[in-house]
Amino acid sequence: MITKMSHVTLFVNNQDDAKNFYVNKLGFEVRTDQTMDGGFRWLTVGPKTQKDLEIVLMEPKPGPLMDEEAAQAVRLLLKKGVLGAGAFEVDDCHKTYHELKAKGVQFAGAPEERFYGIEAIMKDGMGNWFSMTQHKPH
Numbered sequence: 001m002i003t004k005m006s007h008v009t010l011f012v013n014n015q016d017d018a019k020n021f022y023v024n025k026l027g028f029e030v031r032t033d034q035t036m037d038g039g040f041r042w043l044t045v046g047p048k049t050q051k052d053l054e055i056v057l058m059e060p061k062p063g064p065l066m067d068e069e070a071a072q073a074v075r076l077l078l079k080k081g082v083l084g085a086g087a088f089e090v091d092d093c094h095k096t097y098h099e100l101k102a103k104g105v106q107f108a109g110a111p112e113e114r115f116y117g118i119e120a121i122m123k124d125g126m127g128n129w130f131s132m133t134q135h136k137p138h
Contacts, residue, residue: 006053009056011128014126030045047088
């Protein structure tokens, strides 16, 4: 029986740039940064407050997961900004929006009221988009 998810993979066009974004702009911590056999780099980050989830920042390269044709297709989708997506929860969407915007994080627009709370959509610069959401109190 599956009990939880521990890792999620995000494809990125440059692991060093992605590491810089997630650590220096979002405040995540590096969990693992190791070069493995064949030059494969295992790079994971995660929110400091959520130790049981790691985000694998992976460059699309041919190897055991994909051939060159698939890697090229993933790189194209990243370039178009239509590949990855996710959601981050925040306590104060407006405050976090202003803090991240001051650090150069790209947003589709200012936070907006939604039926579920306040949301702003941001981009990681690698082609992945995220909802940043402050949920309404229950």
